[in-house]
Amino acid sequence: MMSQPPLSPSVNQDVATPRKLFLQGHPGLNGRRKAKNNIYHGVLLAGTLFAVVMLGLLLFQVIRSSIGWLDWQFLTSLPSRFPKKAGILSAMAGSLWTIGLTALIALPIGIATALYLEEYSDARKWFNRIIQLNISNLAGVPSIVYGMLGLAVFVRLAGFGRSILSGALTLALLILPVIIVTAQEALKSVPLSLKEASYALGVSKWQTITGVVLPYSMPGILTGAILAISRAMGEAAPLIIVGAAGYIAFLPTSPLDAFTVLPIQIFNWTSRPQEEFQHVASAGIIVLIALLLTTNTIAILLRNKYQNRMD
Amino acid sequence: MTGEIITFKKRSSKQTQLQEFIVRMILLFCASISIITTIAVVATLFGESASFFQEVPLREFLFGTRWSPTLVPRHFGILPLLTGTLMIALASSFISIPFGLGSAIYLSEYAPKKVRRVLKPILEILAGIPSIVFGFFALTFITPLLQALIPSTQIFNALSAGIAVGIMTIPLVASVSEDAMSAVPDSMRKGAFALGATRMEVTTGIVLPAAVSGIGASFILAISRAIGETMIVAIAAGQSPVLTLNPLESIQTMTGFMVNLSLGDIQHGTIEYKTVFAVGSMLFLMTFVMNLLARLTIHRYKEARK
Amino acid sequence: MAEKAGMKMRAEQVNFWYGEHQALKNITLDIPENKITALIGPSGCGKTTFLKILNRMNDYVDGARAEGIIHYQGMNLIGDSLDVAALRMQIGMVFQKPNPFPKSIYENVIYGPKRHGIRKKSQLDQLVEQSLKQAAIWDEVKDNLHKSALALSGGQQQRLCIARCLAMQPDLILMDEPTAALDPISTQSIEDLLLTLKEKYTIIIVTHNMQQAARVSDQTAFFLLGEIIEVGETKEMFLNAKHETTERYISGRFG
Numbered sequence: 112m113m114s115q116p117p118l119s120p121s122v123n124q125d126v127a128t129p130r131k132l133f134l135q136g137h138p139g140l141n142g143r144r145k146a147k148n149n150i151y152h153g154v155l156l157a158g159t160l161f162a163v164v165m166l167g168l169l170l171f172q173v174i175r176s177s178i179g180w181l182d183w184q185f186l187t188s189l190p191s192r193f194p195k196k197a198g199i200l201s202a203m204a205g206s207l208w209t210i211g212l213t214a215l216i217a218l219p220i221g222i223a224t225a226l227y228l229e230e231y232s233d234a235r236k237w238f239n240r241i242i243q244l245n246i247s248n249l250a251g252v253p254s255i256v257y258g259m260l261g262l263a264v265f266v267r268l269a270g271f272g273r274s275i276l277s278g279a280l281t282l283a284l285l286i287l288p289v290i291i292v293t294a295q296e297a298l299k300s301v302p303l304s305l306k307e308a309s310y311a312l313g314v315s316k317w318q319t320i321t322g323v324v325l326p327y328s329m330p331g332i333l334t335g336a337i338l339a340i341s342r343a344m345g346e347a348a349p350l351i352i353v354g355a356a357g358y359i360a361f362l363p364t365s366p367l368d369a370f371t372v373l374p375i376q377i378f379n380w381t382s383r384p385q386e387e388f389q390h391v392a393s394a395g396i397i398v399l400i401a402l403l404l405t406t407n408t409i410a411i412l413l414r415n416k417y418q419n420r421m422d
Numbered sequence: 423m424t425g426e427i428i429t430f431k432k433r434s435s436k437q438t439q440l441q442e443f444i445v446r447m448i449l450l451f452c453a454s455i456s457i458i459t460t461i462a463v464v465a466t467l468f469g470e471s472a473s474f475f476q477e478v479p480l481r482e483f484l485f486g487t488r489w490s491p492t493l494v495p496r497h498f499g500i501l502p503l504l505t506g507t508l509m510i511a512l513a514s515s516f517i518s519i520p521f522g523l524g525s526a527i528y529l530s531e532y533a534p535k536k537v538r539r540v541l542k543p544i545l546e547i548l549a550g551i552p553s554i555v556f557g558f559f560a561l562t563f564i565t566p567l568l569q570a571l572i573p574s575t576q577i578f579n580a581l582s583a584g585i586a587v588g589i590m591t592i593p594l595v596a597s598v599s600e601d602a603m604s605a606v607p608d609s610m611r612k613g614a615f616a617l618g619a620t621r622m623e624v625t626t627g628i629v630l631p632a633a634v635s636g637i638g639a640s641f642i643l644a645i646s647r648a649i650g651e652t653m654i655v656a657i658a659a660g661q662s663p664v665l666t667l668n669p670l671e672s673i674q675t676m677t678g679f680m681v682n683l684s685l686g687d688i689q690h691g692t693i694e695y696k697t698v699f700a701v702g703s704m705l706f707l708m709t710f711v712m713n714l715l716a717r718l719t720i721h722r723y724k725e726a727r728k
Numbered sequence: 729m730a731e732k733a734g735m736k737m738r739a740e741q742v743n744f745w746y747g748e749h750q751a752l753k754n755i756t757l758d759i760p761e762n763k764i765t766a767l768i769g770p771s772g773c774g775k776t777t778f779l780k781i782l783n784r785m786n787d788y789v790d791g792a793r794a795e796g797i798i799h800y801q802g803m804n805l806i807g808d809s810l811d812v813a814a815l816r817m818q819i820g821m822v823f824q825k826p827n828p829f830p831k832s833i834y835e836n837v838i839y840g841p842k843r844h845g846i847r848k849k850s851q852l853d854q855l856v857e858q859s860l861k862q863a864a865i866w867d868e869v870k871d872n873l874h875k876s877a878l879a880l881s882g883g884q885q886q887r888l889c890i891a892r893c894l895a896m897q898p899d900l901i902l903m904d905e906p907t908a909a910l911d912p913i914s915t916q917s918i919e920d921l922l923l924t925l926k927e928k929y930t931i932i933i934v935t936h937n938m939q940q941a942a943r944v945s946d947q948t949a950f951f952l953l954g955e956i957i958e959v960g961e962t963k964e965m966f967l968n969a970k971h972e973t974t975e976r977y978i979s980g981r982f983g
Contacts, residue, residue: 148620152532158524159533159541162596165589166548172563173555223452231446232453244717246456251643251713252706253650255677256463258684259702263466267690284459291456304827308889311783311823312840312896313816315438317445322839323829338550345552348652348677352684352698374554374653381558381657389562396555403550430844430897435811 173400176393185394189360190376194387199395201359202376205275206344206402208363209372212279213286213343218336220283221290225332228291229298230320250288257285258352266353273354276366281349286339293335297328330414337410341403347374373399467706470699477693483700489663489674491697492683498697500704502663506580506673507649510659513584513669514591514648519641521588522595526637529596530603531625549593557657560586565658574670578660581669586654591644598643602636602723603629635723639716646712650705652677676705731799736761736900736930737782742796742806744777744954746789751777753954755796759900759947764922764931766941766962769951770977775934778951779902781805782932783819784812801899817844820893824905826885828877828892833860833869836877836888840896855895862928863891864921883914887921894925901925903933907940919944938978942966950974 188198224246232239261281271277301324309319325332350372357379359371371379373395380392475483478498486499525545529538565582568575575581606629614624630637660672661682674682680698688694731738737759744752752774759765767775777786782805786792798805805815817840828836837856838846846852856873860866865887869880877888886906893901903922907915922944925931935941941948942962949959950971958965958974969975976982 144620144623148622151622151625155524155528155532158521159528161521162525162548162589162592163541163544165592166544166551168563169551169555169559169589172559176562220452220455223449224456227446227449227453231449242453242457244721245460247717248710248713249456249460251646251709251717252463253647253652253677253709255650255652255680256467256702256706256709259680259699260459260463260466263470263699264462287456287459302827304823304825305829307785307788307823308827308829308892309839310788311785311816311821312843312892313813314840314843315442315813317442318843322843327830341550345550345554347552347554348656348681351681354684357685374552377554377558378653378657381554381561389558392558393562396558399552400555403552430817430841430846435813438813 173393173396176390177397180390181394181397185391186398190358190379194385194391197380197388197391199373199376199398201362202371202373202395203398203402204362205355205359205370206372208275208366209278209282209350209370210340210344212275212366213282214336214340216279217283217286217290217339221287221336221339222294222332224287224291225294225298226320226324229295230316230324246288246291250292253348254285254346255348255352257281258349260284261349261353271367273356273369274367275363275370278350278353278355278370278372279366281353282343282346285346285349286343289339289342290336293338294328294332297331297335298324300331301327333413334410337406337413341406344403344406345374345399347372347378350375351378373402463706467699467703470696471703474693474696474700477696478700487665489679492694496693500676500701502665503674503676503679503701504704505665505667506659506663506678507675509580509667509669509673510584510587510651510655510675511645511648513581514588514651515641515645517585517588518591518595518644518648522592522640522644523599523637525592525596526599526603526640527625527630530600531621531629545593545596548589549597551590553590553651553653554657556586556590557583557654560654560658568670572670576660576670576672578658578662578672579670580659580673583655583657583659584648584669586658587648587651590651590654591647594647595640595644598640598720599633599637602633602640602720605636605723606632633723635719639719642712642716642719646709646716649712650677650709652681656681676701680705732758734761735759736800738799739778740797740799742778742781742794742798744774744781744786744795745791745793747791751954752781755956757949757956757959759930759932761930762926762928763946764926764933764944765947765949766945767932767934767949767951768936768938768941768977770982771936773951774954775949775951776904779904779932779934782900782902783816783821784810785821787812817896818899819902820896820898820900821902822886822890822893822904822906825909826882826889828880828885828888830876830878832874833877833880833888834873836892837895839892844896859891859895860888862894862925863887864917864924865891881914883910883917886910886914886918890918890921890925898929900930900932903931905934905936908936915940938966938980950977952977 185198187200188196189201191197228239228243234240234243258281261277265271265277265280266273305323305327306319309323314322355375356369356371357375359369363370377392377395377399380388380395483498483500485501486497487501488497488499489502490497529541533541560582564585565575565577565579568579568582610628610632611624614628619627655675655678659675659678661674661678662672663674663679664671666673680701683694683698688698735758739755739757742752742755743750755778767778769775780786781794782798784805786794794806796806801818803810803815829839831839834856837859838852841852841855846855857866860869865884868884877885880888907918910918919940922931922933933945945962947959948962948965950957950965952973958969958971960970965974966978969978
């Protein structure tokens with residue numbers, strides 16, 4: 112598989128092996144090899160910077176387009192047919208409701224699953240291996256497919272209708288794999304010696320988990336959870352399938368209300384023919400990104416707080 | 423040592439065992455939700471698809487070249503959606519594979535620690551940007567750029583959406599490939615360096631061949647993600663299910679169709695509703711097989727390294 | 729009573745396997761009350777394995793299997809019907825590396841008692857003071873009880889771990905090379921502590937350090953390749969070992 116440089120001493124004395132050329136001080140060969148290496152290095156660096164440049168361009172484009180459109184009126188108004196009057200309030204409220212509910216559903220289930228897999232199950236048993244493989248596979252299922260599951264099961268079968276609850280349940284299933292896998296990594300990082308110390312005091316497994324394992328791994332679990340929740344906050348496709356509306360002119364008051372979320376509202380504006388709505392959309396994108404940044408900051412603060420308590 | 427005597431309330435082992443048993447059952451139930459999810463996905467998709475195929479012959483669905491499920495006369499040939507989807511996947515892989523792999527090689531083999539500490543978070547930020555934002559970027563930035571370069575480019579076209587999907591999946595290729603490369607034991611690199619190989623020779627001759635399965639897996643994952651990507655194509659690729667291979671024309675992908683139809687109010691039991699599920703099944707099957715392949719490859723090289 | 733007079737515990741014909749590998753062969757050993765028993769021998773000789781059988785820490789090792797009888801308070805420590813949690817309340821353990829929980833000093837000491845039903849603040853306070861005093865660390869930490877245990881030095885951490893163990897008011901204490909990770913001064917203070925603890929507790933200590941065994945223990949058992957070669961009073965054994973292998977090991981000619 113690997114191309115090896117010729118190592119065995121050559122039978123024919125006249126053949127120029129790399130070593131001989133090197134010993135003869137052959138400048139061309141080494142110079143060329145070094146130059147090639149440098150060019151390669153340059154190309155790789157440029158390739159890596161491509162992503163950086165694209166990120167910069169993307170943010171630049173969004174900010175430039177939103178100038179003059181992102182104002183207090185935009186933040187506090189309901190959507191409108193007129194670009195100047197359009198606002199994002201109902202979408203923000205919808206997003207907060209949906210994401211809050213999603214976190215409430217997905218976090219306990221995700222952490223419990225990770226606990227089962229890491230602390231209770233025997234990883235060699237076929238059933239547990241299937242659970243593990245299944246989780247990594249679910250992580251790759253397109254989000255729109257979760258939308259179809261939500262439509263069939265939560266909207267119709269369970270009768271929750273096209274509501275916040277249906278949307279949150281759908282998103283919860285969508286982000287479960289991420290929460291589980293990151294929580295598993297965090298649980299794996301708990302030193303065995305701490306668990307042993309707890310067991311040696313005659314403390315039961317579950318008490319050891321609540322007393323030592325969870326406090327120790329909480330920063331890692333939280334980080335993963337917030338990552339997952341950020342992902343849910345940016346999702347539009349599954350919620351469109353579940354039936355979130357593009358136009359909601361009221362604020363939700365219960366989980367069974369109809370709703371829209373920021374990405375869908377943005378999508379709705381992007382697909383309008385009037386040029387002005389592109390600016391409204393970009394203002395919406397800024398709000399969405401700001402919300403994502405806030406969540407991530409909260410995550411970091413929470414994590415630091417936990418870590419301080421641990422040290 | 424004096425003082426009052428402290429007595430421990432010893433819980434009976436039965437009590438503890440009962441608690442442990444209950445906890446175990448609750449956790450097991452939560453863990454099985456992921457299995458239930460998979461079963462539910464398969465059941466709903468294939469259940470609705472089954473009734474779709476009672477009305478539409480499988481042959482027409484797979485080999486028909488016209489797609490107009492909502493207009494009479496209805497046609498259910500999925501080929502236009504399939505070519506649209508594959509064009510997006512292809513265009514995106516022209517971006518994500520070279521740039522993702524390049525980033526992975528640079529980060530794993532070349533980058534000094536300081537540079538890594540800056541570049542890795544930037545890639546993570548890129549990975550965290552919602553796809554809707556990439557869709558906006560495609561429509562308002564990439565498309566005008568393409569139109570300036572090639573005037574015949576339509577407002578909605580496969581290339582623009584494909585490029586945006588490609589940019590979005592760079593971090594995926596980069597992180598999975600980098601994982602594979604950092605799993606290559608350092609002793610192999612040192613052996614080659616000791617023979618006087620340059621860093622490039624070590625990378626292309628030793629590291630890449632040793633990490634090839636993981637790198638391959640990252641490509642498969644990226645393409646699978648491109649196939650399932652929805653919002654970018656819904657915004658930028660258009661809504662014209664025509665059988666074309668011209669990336670500058672408006673097309674429709676499988677996901678684009680599903681979203682487009684769902685924006686209207688589709689009633690359960692109608693042929694439209696069933697069509698969405700039939701297309702969804704196709705999408706699920708394609709991505710499922712690709713993901714399984716990639717996961718198994720990654721699992722294999724991880725086991726081999728143990 | 730299966731234990732002889734003055735004996736805390738008696739192991740009879742104990743065999744132990746890790747999968748196919750037999751780690752202990754026909755171990756028979758009496759543990760005298762309020763004495764320190766040292767288990768010595770080269771690495772891999774089975775002394776730590778034996779120690780961990782006594783509080784069932786081997787239960788977490790895949791493929792571990794034990795046979796024989798260990799008499800203790802009318803129970804057999806080998807066997808499925810044993811209430812392991814109750815056993816561990818009686819038999820405390822101190823590990824090779826100090827392993828305090830990443831919590832405050834106070835929280836560390838009350839970790840066990842709190843989970844075994846002691847809730848009253850006054851009782852917990854009393855337990856903390858009493859245990860830390862017994863572990864000879866009270867004077868060093870009494871003003872910082874709510875500081876993190878991880879801020880303590882290695883030797884202090886180990887004494888805290890001993891206090892955590894004492895807070896359960898155990899009957900017998902197992903120590904697995906408790907000074908292996910410590911500097912000579914900390915080692916000294918732990919050894920002094922052991923000598924005061926044996927007035928109240930029975931202690932079994934695994935050690936690599938011959939001098940330590942000679943200094944602190946009353947009885948010594950020499951393990952080799954999973955068997956006990958010799959067991960007897962420490963002074964007696966270190967002055968004139970009955971077996972030549974023991975003599976060679978004690979004098980540092982192998983191991």
